[in-house]
Structure formats: structure tokens, C-alpha cells
Amino acid sequence: MAEESRTKIVPAGKLGYSFRRHLRERFIETFLFMSAVLSVAIMLAIIMMLVKESFIFFQHVSIWDFLTDTQWTPLFDDAHYGILPLVSGTVVSSFIALLVALPLGTIIAIYLSEFAPFTVREVAKPFLELLGGVPTVVYGYFALLFVTPLLQAVYPELPGFNLLSAGLVMGIMIIPYVSSMTEDAMRAVPMNLREGSYAMGATRFQTAIRVVMPAAFSGIAAAYILGISRAVGETMVVAIAAGMQPNLTWNPMEPAATITAYIVQVSLGDLPHGSIGYQTIFAAGLTLLLITLVFNIIGHVLRKRYREIY
Amino acid sequence: MKSVNNLEEIRRIISLHKRWDLLFMIIGIFALMIAVLTFMALFAHMLIDGMPRLSWDFFTSFPSRRPESAGIFSAWVGTTLVMLVTAFAAVPLGIGSGVYLEEYAPRNLLTEIIEINVTNLAGVPSIIYGLLALGLFVYQFGFGQSILAAGLALALLILPVVIVATREAIRSIPVTIREGAYALGATKWQTVSDHLLPYSSAGILTGIIIGLARAIGETAPIITIGALTFIAFLPPSPIKNEFPYVSIEWLTAPFTVMPIQMFNWVSRPEEAFQLNAAAAGLVLVVMTLAMNGLAIYLRYRMRKNIKW
Secondary structure, three states, rough: HHHHHHHHOOOOOOOOOOHHHHHHHHHHHHHHHHHHHHHHHHHHHHHHHHHHHHHHHHHHOOOOHHHHHHHHHHHOOOEEEEEHHHHHHHHHHHHHHHHHHHHHHHHHHHHHHHHHOOOHHHHHHHHHHHHHHHHHHHHHHHHHHHHHHHHHHHHHOOOOHHHHHHHHHHHHHHHHHHHHHHHHHHOOHHHHHHHHHHHHOHHHHHHHHHHHHHHHHHHHHHHHHHHHHHHHHOOOHOOOOOOOOOEEEEEEOOOEEEEEEHHHHHHOOOOOOOOHHHHHHHHOOOOOHHHHHHHHHHHHHHHHHHHOOO | OOOOOHHHHHHHHHHHHHHHHEEEEEEEHHHHHHHHHHHHHHHHHHHHHHHHHHHHHHHOOOOOOOOOHHOHHHHHHHHHHHHHHHHHHHHHHHHHHHHHHHHHHHOOHHHHHHHHHHHHHOOOOOHHHHHHHHHHHHHHOOOOOOOOHHHHHHHHHHHHHHHHHHHHHHHHHHHHHHHHHHHOOOOHHHHHHHHHHHHHHHHHHHHHHHHHHHHEEEOOHHHHHHOOOOOOOOOOOOOOOOOOOOHHHHHHHHOOOHHHHHHHOOOOOOHHHHHHHHHHHHHHHHHHHHHHHHHHHHHHHHOOOOOO
């Protein structure tokens, strides 16, 4: 009976198992699967490429020298391969950037999430997003030709290339990332926690600091960690404004190179494929990847935890 | 702990604490103003320096040793071609991967690895993608320091952006749409291609625009590939007079892009070149702001119009 009515409505052969249709479905699913797996392949390719070239590098240079030598002069006749000067430049510039980005980003996030009226938030959020979209090379230009002269007006002895202005501009650049993630974390805190706090007579500020922020702690921590990993990996601002001379210093008033700036410097020259200079950028890149990977994993773990709370 | 005797006392304490609210409001607005004013200063500085250099000639001249006659012709043509390659590679792969993770993926270890990995890829510094492209595309695959290698490097870089946007757009479609399609006998792919992709197209488009806006401004990976900064010629034209009329020769041509051109001018000591850098930066900022603005507008429209 059911069979009869079906054949009346639909011509025979249109329904039921169709080999061509099945083949098409399988083909498409395979393509989609391949494109999803590609992201894993990219990650593996990155790691393999960096490890492969670094491996050749570490046959010339011992890991001990790499980690403890205080000079980085791979392109000189008297070559030294100590990563420390590059690490110090990276640490100092990132530290200044975070000194700007974390407090300001947090304050902006608290303000937008807990204090600002609806219209202010609706205008400020897209504006911050636009700020995050400005190309980094433009921020580099700004650091070198605007912020450095401004700082030199206060400290005339400040050199034209310095870590301070690069770090400050980098900090401004990272604010949107920190503030938007922190705000998301704070807005994910359920309303009834705030209501409970207000009912006890707490003010907005007390609620924000003592109730909402602790509740959003792991999300805020994840935002901070992503901010750190962005600062460490930032390239163009430091390459333009901090000079590209490796310099083992903790003084932000000096010019210095970061890990990323060194890679840029070498790439601008004409190094033959397979030379030791070519391999140094992969060793530097591997160091950078390991640092950011550690931060990313911590951030991921923290975010996962905060998602599970509510 | 202070003991509180009556209502008056409590009111007094609360109103005392409310002063902190006001203080923090002021600090908050101040912090926001720092971000806003910095951007204004950046834009104004570039406008003052760069505006006089912006003319028709600036867009149609090649870079030159004489700063007054230098322009960004090869740079914006290069950027356009690189973006073509990037979009061509990242869009299908990103959407495919997003669709797979939302609609097809079984709940297993591999899926989890892919998901964690997409998050991780988004956190890898852009210069690392440059190193990957240098080792893999430039030397291993033998693409050379070409438009193809640069385009693919940037495609890998923005892939996570497209994947995440696709997933979020598809996830927001109610499950009833899928059930309706399946009830009428649609296959999985018919459901995806006839319903899910059309309904999520605005969200996916937003992600693609944001990704491309990011790719346009990326400098570090392209420097790492070894793009030349002084290119006084155009890549071979993609359209030919003879049969087969289209050519892919331009894919392997040497090139320069806008941010590289700007970087090159910034690094010169002569002030005249730095004015050129300001002008190039102005073009770059206006381009990325316009793209990001379009994306924000699209998202705003979407949120307002779609009610399931």
C-alpha cells in the first residue's frame, strides 16, 4: 500500500539508493575532511620545517652555546650564536607593551562591561576592533616617526631607535585584543551574581572588582596570555622602531633586536639557501614558536576551564 | 569587621563607596580616550605628512630613487594579485573545514585535535608562517619568491579566521532547518549547500573580509619569503591577446606589496621618502579600515535582520 502510493507521486528510480548520488556525497565529504585535516598538516609542516633546519644548525652550534653565549653575531667573521641578546630584546619590548596593554585593556573592559551605557559600548567596541585591524607596519611608522621624537623632547639623549617607543606602541596595538577578550569573559558571568552583590549593598565598582573579576578569572587570564604571546611574536613595530642590532640589555632606552626583528633583518639581505645564516633564522623561529606555543597551551587550558564553570 | 547599627549608617557607607564608582568611570573613559587619541594622532600625523604626496601620479608611478616621482603602482598591483591567490586558496579550504567541523565531524579524538589545532594556529606569530613558506613553498616546492608563494603563505595565515567565522555562522542556524531538509529526503550535502551555506553566507563573508583585511596589512611573512622591495615593473598580464587568452605566468613573477613598499620607505633616512611612507600608509589604513568597517556593518545588519 505504501509502496503503491509512493510510485504514484514520484517517478520510479528517483527515490532510493542512487549510486551517483552516493558517490558525490562521499567525494564531497572527503574534500571537506581533507580541508579540515589540512590545519593539522600545516602545524606539522611548521614544526617539521623549523626542526629540520634547526637540526642542521645545532650540528654546527651546540645547544649550550646557543643558550648561554652572550653575543649574537652569526653574520660576522667571528661568529657567535648566543640567543640571549635576542631574547632580552624580546623580553624588554614585550614587558613594556604589556605594562601598557594589560592595565589599560582591563580598565577598558571593566568600564565597557560594567559601567558604560549601551550606546557608548555599541560605538566603542567596533572602534576598538578597527584599531586592532590597523596594519602593524603602520604602527611601526608611528613609533619611529611620532612617538620617538615625542619621547626625545622629554629625554633628549634617547637614541632614534629604542625599545621604549616600540614597546609603548606595541602596547597600544595590543589593547583591543586584551580588552575584547576580557570583556567577553566578564560578560559571560551570569547576571544573578551581580544582582546578588547589588542586593547586599555593594556598588558597581565593588561588584566589578570583587565579584565579576574573580568569577571571570580564567577568561581574563587567557586574555592576558594571548596578549603576551602577541607581544612576543610582534615583528614590524620592533623591526622598524627598535633598530636591528642584537644587544644584550635590559635598558629600554637602548636600541636592540628581538627574535622577530632578527629574522626580518636576515630576510632583507640575500642569504644563500642552505647557509648557516639561513639556518639561524629557523633556529630563532623555533625558539619563538616554542615560547608562544607554551603561552597558547596555558591560555587554551584556562579558557576551557572557564567555559566549564557556567 | 565594623558593626553597623542602623540604616542611616549603611546608607552613609554605600554613598561613600559610590564615590569610587564615579572615580572609576572617569578612569575608564580616560583609558578609552588614550586608545582613541593615539589612533587620532596616528591618523593625523599620516594625513599631514602623506596627503600632499597623494595624487593620481602616486598610484600610477613605479618606485624610484627620486622620492618626488616614486609611486605605489607595482605595490598595489602586487597586493591585488597576492590577495587573489590568498582568497582563492583560503576561502574554499576555510569554508570546507568549517563545514566539516560543524556538520560532518564525528565526536572523536581526531576532531578534538583539529579543533585545538585551529585555535593554536591562530596564535602562531605571522613571521613563523613566513618561515614555513620560505622553506616549503619557495625552496621545497620550487615556487621561488613569487606571488604564488606569498599568496599561499597569507592564505595559511588567515585560514583560522575563515574557519572560525564559518563555524560560528553555521552554528547559529537552528537545528529545525536541518531537520526540515532531511525530512524532505535531502542528503547531507544538499542540506549544506541548499540551506546552511546560503543562510550563513553573510557571516562567512564577514570572516573572509576580516581575514583579507589582515592579510593586506601583513608584512613580516612576505619579507621572510624574500620579496624584493624595488620592483619597477608589473607582473605579466593575466589576459593575453592570443589563444588561450588567460595566462598564469604572473603567479611565478617577482613582486612587491603595499606594506613592503611602505616598510622600505620608512627605513630610509631621507625625510622625503618618509613622506612617501606616510602616503602609502594612509592608503593602506584607509583600505583596511574600509574592509573592517564593511565587515562590522555586515555583522550589524545581520544581527538586526535575522530572526529565526
